[in-house]
Amino acid sequence: MESSLHEIFRKYVNDDCTKEEIAVLMEYFNIPTEESLLKELIFNEIQQEDTNLYQPADMDSRLEKVYLNLELFIKKESKNKLRYYKSRPLKIAAAVLLLITAGAFWMTRKEGRPVQKQEQLSQILPGTDQATLTIGNGQTIILNNTNNIDLPLEGGGRIKKLSNGQIIYEPQGNTDSSNKIEHHTIKTPAGGQWQVILPDQTNVWLNASSSITYDLPFEGKNKKITLSGEAYFEVTKNSEHPIKITCLNQEVMVLGTAFNIMAYPDAPTVTTTLVQGAVVVSNGSKRVQLAPGDQSSSINNLIQVRHNIDTEEAVAWKDGYFKFNGSLEDIMNNIARWYDVKIVYKNTRSKENFEGEISKNRSLEDVLKIIENSEKVHFIINGRTVIVKD
Template sequence: MKESLNALFVKYLEDNCSEAEIKNLLEHFKIPQNEELLKHFILTELEQQDELDFPLVDVEERLHAIYNRVQIHARGAGAQHKGFFKMRWYRVAAAAAIFILFGAGLFLFNQKQNSDGLRLAMVKNNIKPGYNQAVLTLANGSKINLSNLVAGQVAKQLGASITKTANGQIIYQATANVPENGERVGYNTIEAPAGGQWQVILPDKSHVWLNALSSITYPTAFIGNERRVQLKGEAYFEVAHNAAMPFKVSSRNQTVEVLGTHFDIMAYDNEPLIKTTLLEGSVKVSNSGKVQMLKPGQQAQVGGSDIKMTSDVDLEDVVAWKNGYFKFNENLEAIMSKIARWYDVSVVYQSKPNPDYTFAGEISRERDLSEILKIMEYTGKVHFSIEGRRIIVNK
């Protein structure tokens, strides 16, 4: 495998790869087990280069200089990319960018400190990533901090027993006392704060993943002719099929109706659009009297009274948060909004960022904040400082 990857890597550096081969190469180097192999390839190529006007003694400085010159993965509006990779050392820089932005995190090459040439960047004011934490508010108003509980039964309510699993899920199990149609049921709320996330399996066995700064309100038992929940923020749903009882999600002024399917809703109050993205099945999106049906791979964007449909959506990007990583291909403010929610920080801009200037790449959400910010600084287009839980953004 090493030989075939090396051949493909060399072909990439010589600008002879097809789009399919480049995609294949990227997929290989997104696998954590292949990180050491890619580091070896990049260091080997860097050592063979004679075009930069400083010695090979400090590989870290070489890598920094390459980033300042190439500014790969941070593209300005109207930038000209034709012929961008004609010179071989540009291809090496692109390879380094693949490792840093598509691998497992930020690493700086430094021959002086570690025998393998690798050093993890550290900063003085560091902020740890978010983790599994949430608060359950029962129908009677009592609150339970779920992250502090050991696995086992959390509470009993009419129609259900609430249990926390060892991996941090909340599961509702129906009891013999399920309310009959017309009987009064209570409503519970699970809220994941900034810097938190949680999973819940609802009374109908539907599975919900809550992103940071999000909450879901739902009945203790689903009765009647529908299953309705209220969402604030973002959640990914895998809805249990029940043709006789449609599942409905209300968020702001939008309602999404399904029978059984997989979809994501992003409905943060500070975001201009509500985005509903369908991965499997079909859903109906309603807003201000307008209705649209989604097919897999489509996204409905609700703003005001309008519903805009688009198929130009990266499904991996949409559900990256659920799968434990960030995937960016957007402007600085959009990226910093995601970072602020997950790391529970505020963001202050010294000047308004150019909305047409984008950053692309992906990295684990388990990385410390400083590592992500340092990656973005390598483009030479932005600088950050951390004061407490506040990020200062400079040009």
């Protein structure tokens, strides 16, 4: 029975278990009813492992060690400890448990289709934390995880980079030039992302190939942001001085909330996903207020709203992974921006639906191999061009 449990565990981590097999694992590990608890326990064990000690070829050994450690943990811990784990937020476990281990990607398989042999792939690494900051005097500053930044601003105060890489604005009392307007722009390249804390403590995460422009002082009627690309916002509530975010043909009025906007110039729509709080989306004469779990799509003078959507899919990029539920073309657009590659299609499957999760920390080669496991597509890398074939 023990060897059978090991096999079921490996199948579970690879998202290949039946409901009956999952029930066997839950019973063995004394998990009452929630599979999400099982995921969290496994995730916590994986986090204890030193990933630098393992190569991809050693994954089975690593999974077996996680299994044995989890088994010992369950046996040692009391019921009170289990209840403690059950009460903890499961967001992390729900995110990328399977990606950290084997890289799960699940899609409908075509019966009888042979697995195509992977061509020789180049090792293209994932994107990194990098951006540029252009300040009021026209100076452009390179932002990365190695350089230090501590600059005085013409309108008073300073801009600094914290040890965790965040950019923050630090006030410095009133000066004669405190009313001077400075235009600031933070821009990420393809293969880059960045995080900034604005003067009112609004936290902004910028995805690849994105930019935000705003004025200092960032207060009163000057609390305006122009966005191109994609960004996630956590806005401190201030009903007297809301933030206005403009992107393409859309404006978002924000009082205090957490939300994601995707507004790439080459995308057909502007998509706003509300995680918590409330925002008002305007598009020409149309005006819609979103509730948590709502997602609006703006195009021309139209706004369509979907309710009770999976908000984690929209913000997964901020948390370090891709979460897909859409066409191959949508998936490859995200991959192109993060890995700074060009996509060329030589098939007719770009509109077919794919679903899954993949860590953004993997190499491009790993990501494409995982998608290829669907047996629907085949990839060839030529320099920084990815060719998509049947």
